[in-house]
Amino acid sequence: MKQITSDCCSPIDTILSNLSNYILQLVPGFQKAIYLARIDSEGRIMIQSEATKNEFVYSGIADNESNYFYIRHRDGGQIFYEESANSRQFSCQTMKRINSRYELRLVAVQRNWCSYNLENAIRTAMMQAKFNDFNEFELIQIKPIQSTIDAITVLTDESPKPKQFDKSLNFVAIDFDVVFEINYL
Secondary structure, eight states: OEEEEOSOOSHHHHHHHHHHHHHHHHSTTOOEEEEEEEEOTTSOEEEESOTTSOOEEEOSOOTTOOSEEEEEESTTTOEEEEEOTTOEEOSSOEEEEEEEEEEEEEEEEEESOOHHHHHHHHHHHHHHOOOOOOSSEEEEEEEEEEEEOOHHHHHHHHOSSOOOOOTTEEEEEEEEEEEEEEEEO
């Protein structure tokens, strides 16, 4: 089991590393996990080459491979913030807490799986994932939004160019949000 990641250590990278480990452990058959991925104009799965550069490199996943999943941003990589009800005033300073929400999509490719069973296994692993709180971010939650179990629809959404694919491959997409509180003094 292998994780392919970008070279960044932000809160979302820490969270997705933990989440990917849970899925790799709890869902049989997966051999690779890739995050934070992006899809290029050719439909290739790319990852950032370095955290400080806006350059993406091919992740090494081929069209005919199976037994992997990747996690990418939905809708252009937006991150949403709103003030938390848990912000507190201390004697001479205010601790601001901001709710942060990342809109993500997990796309899984497995060979000879029932799409319904694959989606259920991944979603269950996502919901069973446990996260430790950190000083700067805490109360981490995974919130499933919707799933797509039709392989053709997932393939069409993920690849801008039509491609032939192995009929024994199943493609499942799960849209989910990662929500956590960020603490500011």
